[in-house]
Amino acid sequence: METVAPAVDLVLGASACCLACVFTNPLEVVKTRLQLQGELQARGTYPRPYRGFVASVVAVARADGLCGLQKGLVAGLLYQGLMNGVRFYFYSLACQAGLTQQPGGTVVAGAVAGALGAFVGSPAYLSVLGALETIWRQQGLAGLWRGVGGAVPRVTVGSAAQLATFASAKAWVQEQQWLPEDSWLVALAGGMISSIAVVAVMTPFDVVSTRLYNQPVDRAGRGQLYGGLTDCMVKIWQQEGPLALYKGLGPAYLRLGPHTILSMLFWDELRKLARRCQHQDT
Numbered sequence: 001m002e003t004v005a006p007a008v009d010l011v012l013g014a015s016a017c018c019l020a021c022v023f024t025n026p027l028e029v030v031k032t033r034l035q036l037q038g039e040l041q042a043r044g045t046y047p048r049p050y051r052g053f054v055a056s057v058v059a060v061a062r063a064d065g066l067c068g069l070q071k072g073l074v075a076g077l078l079y080q081g082l083m084n085g086v087r088f089y090f091y092s093l094a095c096q097a098g099l100t101q102q103p104g105g106t107v108v109a110g111a112v113a114g115a116l117g118a119f120v121g122s123p124a125y126l127s128v129l130g131a132l133e134t135i136w137r138q139q140g141l142a143g144l145w146r147g148v149g150g151a152v153p154r155v156t157v158g159s160a161a162q163l164a165t166f167a168s169a170k171a172w173v174q175e176q177q178w179l180p181e182d183s184w185l186v187a188l189a190g191g192m193i194s195s196i197a198v199v200a201v202m203t204p205f206d207v208v209s210t211r212l213y214n215q216p217v218d219r220a221g222r223g224q225l226y227g228g229l230t231d232c233m234v235k236i237w238q239q240e241g242p243l244a245l246y247k248g249l250g251p252a253y254l255r256l257g258p259h260t261i262l263s264m265l266f267w268d269e270l271r272k273l274a275r276r277c278q279h280q281d282t
Contacts, residue, residue, distance in 0.1 A: 004274045006092040012274060013088025016266035017080040020259050025076050026069035027255030030056045034248035035210045040225065040239050053251050075124060083121030087113045087159055088267070106164040114159025115152050122148040139221035149229045150212040154205035158256075161197040166264050169193035187268035191261035198260050199253045204245040206252060208232045 004012070034056060038046040050056040060068050094100055094109035122145050170190030179185045211232050215225040226232040236244050246252075 004092070004271055004278070006089050006096065008274050009092035009271070010085045010089035012270040013267055014081040014085035016270055017084035017259075017263045018077050019266055020262035021076050021080045022073070023262060024255050024259040025073045026057070027251055027258070028076065029060060029069055029071050031206075031248045031251040031255050032210055032214075033060065034251055035207050036214055037247075038240065039211065040235060042239065043241060043244075053254060056251065079121045079124035082124050083117040083155065084263070085117075086120045087117030087155075089113075090116050091159075091163060100167070106167050107160045110163035111156045111160035113163075114155040114157075117159070118152045118155035119145075119148060122151050138219075139217070142221060150205065150209035150232065153229060154202060154209045157205060158198050158202040161201045162194050162260055162264070165197040166190050166194040170268075182272070184265065184269055187265045188261065190268075191264035192257075194264060195253075195257040195260040199249075199256045202256060203249055203252050204233070206256075207236070207245055207247055211236070 030050070030053060033050050037048060037050050049059055057069070064071065090113040091109055094105070094113065099105045099109050167190075170186055173179065173186050173189045174181055179189070208229060212223065212226055212229070215223045217223055226235065233245070240247075
């Protein structure tokens with residue numbers, strides 16, 4: 001993969017993912033409602049106001065209005081900008097260093113870049129700026145990273161799957177010569193293949209991360225339901241069954257799938273534009 005400067009990739013990655021977020025945030029709202037529904041309760045013992053994707057969209061719109069489908073958009077944009085800016089910056093550094101040319105290098109580079117991005121973006125995922133001040137006062141600096149134990153593994157596996165499969169899928173599509181080599185459809189096809197891998201590995205961590213971020217906390221900022229990633233996974237498995245780790249899988253794909261496709265497509269096209277500008281300058 002031809003590289004651009006890491007600082008440029010930081011801006012391009014952040015911009016691409018923020019643009020994708022605008023289109024996919026309503027799906028994130030629905031997915032979150034489904035994943036929190038029936039928390040730590042056995043199946044069939046709790047009311048289900050959200051049943052499937054379409055019915056859930058209607059339920060959210062009725063309860064909160066159409067604007068309710070864009071709840072958390074500001075926090076989402078802030079998170080996507082911070083997390084993906086850092087993620088693509090460090091991935092670009094790895095590309096420049098030649099790490100991605102080594103066997104398994106793309107997976108390692110994607111995982112490390114994802115972990116760093118998730119850590120930096122965690123406070124934005126937790127809340128918007130107004131709430132950040134409240135959290136700072138009540139729980140201190142550590143409170144801004146509440147739930148990071150679930151976010152880092154989530155983005156680590158997702159980033160590794162996304163960047164590795166996108167690069168491989170795009171190269172495979174180009175080798176088949178079904179499409180013109182520089183066509184945006186090549187990146188679109190690569191993103192579609194990548195999206196399946198991302199959702200498959202990321203959904204259990206996504207469910208856990210959603211639970212950790214949304215659980216009530218005591219005055220010291222400690223979670224009252226879960227002690228961390230492993231504790232959350234075990235409790236979900238024992239009390240709700242293993243399939244609960246894939247709660248909201250349909251909406252999860254409808255959100256993560258298009259977000260992956262659009263993010264990688266926008267990023268790839270913006271990188272092409274940046275390279276053309278660089279060549280013109282030289």
